[in-house]
Amino acid sequence: MGALSGDFSRKTPLANYLSGSPRIAFRVFALLVAAAMVWAWSVRDYRYLEAESGIGYALGIVGASMMLILLLYPLRKRVRFMRGWLKLRSWFSLHMLLGVLGPLCILLHCNFRLGSTNSNVALASMLLVAGSGLIGRYLYGKFHFGLYGQQVGLQQLKTDLDYIYRQFETAALADPRRQELQALYDGCSAIIESQRDQVSFRQLLRQRRGLRRMTRRTLATISVDDSTAVARRQLEDHRRALAALLDKLAGLRLFERLFGLWHVVHIPVFLLMIVTVIVHIFVVHWY
Structure with a gap:
């Protein structure tokens, strides 16, 4: 496998997750x-x-x-x-x-x-x-x-999740890490599909807690065999973007509802x- 691919310039949609x-x-x-x-x-x-x-x-x-x-x-x-x-x-x-x-x-x-x-x-x-x-x-x-x-939508999160997952697929990840990443991707996809319908506050809180635990466990162990500086930098960029994306997903519907009540x-x-x-x-x- 080669190094991570992708460009995080302003033309890339994932720049939304990396802009500081x-x-x-x-x-x-x-x-x-x-x-x-x-x-x-x-x-x-x-x-x-x-x-x-x-x-x-x-x-x-x-x-x-x-x-x-x-x-x-x-x-x-x-x-x-x-x-x-x-x-x-x-x-x-x-x-x-x-x-x-x-x-x-x-x-x-x-x-x-x-x-x-x-x-x-x-x-x-x-x-x-x-x-x-x-x-x-x-x-x-x-x-x-x-x-x-702009306001974040479930469809945009799914599109961006697919994109960044493809970037990780090109990386030299060890098989256990690849399996953990696949499990995280499948879990996120299931959450996105479930939130297209009406979901209770209790379920949203449960999904948020579960997704955050899975995110911390998976992202903390991601590494690449290629030790070049470019590969490490690209990995860190993709990991940061994925962490930011998952943070949005973990609270998207929950905070939308809370904002409505706040208003x-x-x-x-x-x-x-x-x-x-x-x-x-x-x-x-x-x-």
């Missing part, structure tokens, strides 16, 4: 936000920021404006005359960005302190929405390629936050 740049950018952004929060917490007793005046007051206006602008994303999806306003992907990017920066500005605005009842309710609802948004972002990523990528909860909580922010602004400026 969106994840790196997300981590850098999260690190910057965390650093800003740590700094603000460390200097809160110096009262550089006051909610009633100066930069603290301005941050409150900016943060509240950002949270109100978040409403434009669901409106863009549902209101007909707004459908020509930029691409939906751009609105989604803005929604994600402001969903983090808005709460950050509000936390700086209040200097990590509680105030009046109406401001506390507004702060609590905003933090609830922000936390809910992070959960939604996690669920969304489980059945999409990256943050702005039912997130929208009312978001609207509640809008109301509490408006009430807070009204009370602060008119009483």
Whole structure:
């Protein structure tokens, strides 16, 4: 048998499973936000920021404006005359960005302190929405390629699984390893076929646990007899791609359903936050 074949350039569908740049950018952004929060917490007793005046007051206006602008994303999806306003992907990017920066500005605005009842309710609802948004972002990523990528489908997973399995077939794998890989492939194919129909939550959880155990056991033992650097690098690329593909498959239908349930909860909580922010602004400026 020869070395692994295949090209993982951007033209290859498996590039979806190997791309790491969106994840790196997300981590850098999260690190910057965390650093800003740590700094603000460390200097809160110096009262550089006051909610009633100066930069603290301005941050409150900016943060509240950002949270109100978040409403434009669901409106863009549902209101007909707004459908020509930029691409939906751009609105989604803005929604994600402001969903983090808005709460950050509000936390700086209040200097990590509680105030009046109406401001506390507004702060609590905003933090609830922000936390809910992070959960939604996690669920969304489980059945999409990256943050702005296309939705993953069972047929695409089956096509990509067939492709990468053919790449492993050309590798110099020992017979026991080849048999384990065949068993993994057959198990994945059976799961894909079963999930084309309605499947219970319990069955989805059971399939996810079983597939993850089988994946860890099989991928940990895959190796090639050819010791060239090219063969080892290609093997590692294919193994990483297969691991990412199987991770998508293990939770695809499960996380799709959880995302649907999350959406039912997130929208009312978001609207509640809008109301509490408006009430807070009204009370602060008119009483």
